[in-house]
Amino acid sequence: MIYQGENLHVDFIEEGIAELQFDAPGSVNKFDEKTLNQFSEALDALSQNKELKGVIMTSSKSTFIVGADITEFLTLFSDLDKTRTWVHKASRVFDKMEDLQVPSVAAVSGFALGGGCEAILSCDYRVVDETAMIGLPEVKLGLIPGFGGTVRLPRVIGPDNALEAITTGANHKPEKALSLGLVDAIVAGDKLKAAALSMLKDAIAGELDWKSKRQPKLEPLKANDTERLMTFSTAKGLVAAKAGKHYPAPHAAVEVVERGAGEARNEALNIENELFVKLTQTDACRAMVGIFLADQMVKGKSKKSAKSATKEIKRAGVLGAGIMGGGIAYQSAVKGVPVVMKDIKQDALDLGLNEAAKILGKGVERGKVKPAKVAETLNNIVPTLHNNELENVDIIVEAVVENPKVKGAVLAEIEGVVAKDAIITSNTSTISIDRLAENLKDPSRFCGMHFFNPVHKMPLVEVIRGKHTSDETVAAVVAYALKMGKTPIVVNDCPGFLVNRVLFPYFAGFSKLLDDGVNFPQIDKVMEKQFGWPMGPAYLSDVVGIDTSDHATHVMAEGFPSRMPRDENGAIAQLAAAERYGQKNGKGFYEYSTDKRGRPQKVVNDDVYDIIGKKDKEADADEIIARCMVPMVNEIVRCYEDGIIGSAEEADIALLYGIGFPPFRGGAFRYLETLGLKKFVELADKYAHLGEIYQVTDGLRAKAEAGESYFKS
Structure with a gap:
């Protein structure tokens, strides 16, 4: 064993060939402070090994490395001197990988994001399988890459492509990554390690000129003054138009690449360190990191609740087939839960179906939806004028006119139609759930399920618990909302609920x-x-x-x-x-x-x-x-x-996903604390x-x- 750490290890797998494998406890690998220190120690051990001929970088997980450990960020960034020292030290660890006196190949499966992408950029070659997803999404946290990504990526795929990737935070699928030159080969998952080893052996044998491939990453960007002027002028214009003045990170990304273009690696990396540290002190960064952490907390809470559900939603019913009802029916159907859409008027049913077809049609036009998916989704929606079609549904989402008397009558009627264990919900936006529950004989199976318009675009669903709503009902509705691809947040009843x-x-x-x-x-x-x-x-x-x-x-x-x-x-x-x-x-x-x-x-x-x-x-x-x-x-x-709401984090996510609270402000509570x-x-x-x-x-x-x-x- 060359090196053994808690989160990674290094050992020879063939004569002269070492495998550096990330293998953290838990489900994913990420660059927390401990992993970075162990990565540095492992690379020191490799650099001192006289038998070493080449290195293959792998992951024991189905996903390579998901990025840095963002849970450390808010605490770390509160101390400016500590942040400056940390980022300078951490970024130089990746230099150690790049400076090994032997060739290196990364074998990538699943996500290689943020620090994961920067790790494979420090290797000489990159082989991926069909599941790979590669990107530098730091801009979505109000940051720029901090481990050399702004230095290496422009020198690997060119400044134009690199700036587009860094300023948008876009992830790249294997084919796109290959076309950009970000990766060197795509292979089947079961051949990934073998292909990476074969490429490494070719480099060791001199059949691949790994030194020439590495050299551009160590030097100033290869572009003349005219090319640079055009590249950076265009990038500044695009960023100004898309990001505006409230998001400093995309602007900093252009600046760091421009300033570093004429410098060799070390000085370019110093510029990246400088601007990274500067961004950590912005309100936008704190807000957007806060959003990420809040979102993770909300998702974790929802998944835990869903796991406790004793009733699975296999078939749904929607009452009211207007724009809103049609949107809810579409969202259920497109995510694989068949739905019966009921109304008392045929023209309303037609409107609901047209709404679903219109959403799908736009998806086809943009190349995001295949024609087969259109047919599958529309076949999952059964329009009807009759209640008997609802007898076997597992859940009802009432979406009729926002009038307590009308809703009450509809809810009372439908309770007598559906199965005794069917859950009944209302998509009311303001009317008290307890007030509506007075119309039902069994209010324990009733709660609010408030969607936001347009349903297919807005991520939030408020799940409103009434005083009689059972835990089983809430858990089942949360699970259904997750199946629909939504972010459910449970709130207690009051007029208007939370949002x-x-x-x-x-x-x-x-x-x-x-x-x-x-x-x-x-x-x-x-x-x-x-x-x-x-x-x-x-x-x-x-x-x-x-x-x-x-x-x-x-x-x-x-x-x-x-x-x-x-x-x-x-x-x-x-x-x-x-x-x-x-x-x-x-x-x-x-x-x-x-x-x-x-x-x-x-x-x-x-x-x-x-x-x-x-x-x-x-x-x-x-x-x-x-x-x-x-x-x-x-x-x-x-x-x-x-x-009404259980935490500041849930409240902020609700406003962000429900009414578009400005992300760079992080939500109402984050805005309050920033002030x-x-x-x-x-x-x-x-x-x-x-x-x-x-x-x-x-x-x-x-x-x-x-x-x-x-x-x-």
């Missing part, structure tokens, strides 16, 4: 700005361009539907009369009364049409001001942000304190006179004074 409950105070803050005469296009511009929402509050209201929002104000006012009273004279109520419902009928705050090329466009026509009154006051951007966001943050804190609890309390107190939605809770005030965090780690 809509915190969204309406945000809309209320927007309405108060309108009442003060602030122009809604300016509000939208500030909330989109400066805060980072995909849509400002006026535009979002139009997309949700002014009539839907107006109806929900009744529900929220009934649930929280002092904090969310209905404003009969507010803009939403006035637009609803004027039948300006938003995008669904072409006019709301904005008016919607298509331009000469058929592209959708929205414009402001002055007739909207005839309804809501003239709004021409300009407001300070910071004031607009504060008056919209303070109510949302206050409400999510109340949800946490009321036990600082004390600073937020001071900000909210400044506007406390505007009403209860601006007034912080005693619990938040106490946490601010004690310097505590809402995050558990």
Whole structure:
């Protein structure tokens, strides 16, 4: 044995040929601090071995290396000096691999991402099987590669391709990786090690010039000044257009490759170290690393709940076949769970089927869906006007009109149709689950299953537990949501549940700005361009539907009369009364049409001001942000304190996946903590006179004074 560590080992497998195998305890290999130290020690042992002729790098797992251990990041990055020392030391470990005085070949199966990709880039040759997936996704964490990826990848596949890969964080399948020159061969999985050994032996025998292949990675980038100018000018333009100003990592990626282009490996690596460390101190990095960790926590919690399910969902039923019902039916069918879609009108069934066909058709156009999948999915949807088709389903998702009386009648009727152990759920967006449960004889098998529109795009499903809902029901619904490819988050019942409950105070803050005469296009511009929402509050209201929002104000006012009273004279109520419902009928705050090329466009026509009154006051951007966001943050804190949501992490993921909270801000709780609890309390107190939605809770005030965090780690 040349080297034996807990996470990797090295030994000769043939005369002069050593296998360096990553073999960490657990299901995956990753570069945590311990693994990096052992990697360094193993390479020292190899460099000193006089019998060594070549090295093959392998993994004992079905997946090669998934990347760095991100759970260490937030703690590590809090200490600037430690971060600087760590990244400099860690990145030089990969130099040791590249500097071995013998050829090396990586044999890759499954994911080789982040540090895993950088490890194989430090080898001379790379052989992969059909399952391989290779990439540098660090930009999705607000970072750039930190183990030499920005130095080696441009010298292996060229700066244009490398910049596209690094700035987008895209993963590459074997064929794409081969076409780029990122890998040298693709073989069947059972021939992977043999093929890598054969290539290594050819290099040892001198049939492959491994020294010439390695040399470009040690030198400045081979490109003249004109080529560099074109490459980096184009890259800067693309990054500016796609990433904007809120995401510093893609911009830093272009900078690090450009600055390092004229340098040999060591100096180029110093530049990478410098910019990597700089990014670790940004709010965007902390937020996006926080999102990753929160997402892992949510997924782990969901999988644990699903494993406890005693009922498997093999066939589903959807009641109500409009856009929403059709979207739910499609999502179930496309993921392999057949669904019966029931409505009382044939034209509604046609609309639901058309919705599914339209989604599939777009997938075919983009080359993401094969025609066979279209037929399979549509065959999995059975439209019907009759209840008897629902007798053998395992779960019902009710998606009829958002009216408690209508929903109650439909739920009571369907309980008498389905099997005694069938689960019944409602896709209500605001109505209390306990209130709806009053219509059922067995409320233990009933809960909310709130999807977000458009269903096929929005990842979140709120699973709403009522006071009578059984644990078995929740577990089965969570498992079904996972089968549908969704991220389920379990919340307790209240009007609006979690997402809509915190969204309406945000809309209320927007309405108060309108009442003060602030122009809604300016509000939208500030909330989109400066805060980072995909849509400002006026535009979002139009997309949700002014009539839907107006109806929900009744529900929220009934649930929280002092904090969310209905404003009969507010803009939403006035637009609803004027039948300006938003995008669904072409006019709301904005008016919607298509331009000469058929592209959708929205414009402001002055007739909207005839309804809501003239709004021409300009407001300070910071004031607009504060008056919209303070109510949302206050409400999510109340949800946490009321036990509606179990953790700050789940709350942040819910807002990210449900309403598109800006990822670079990390969610409402991460935004609160980035501002600082004390600073937020001071900000909210400044506007406390505007009403209860601006007034912080005693619990938040106490946490601010004690310097505590809402995050558990």
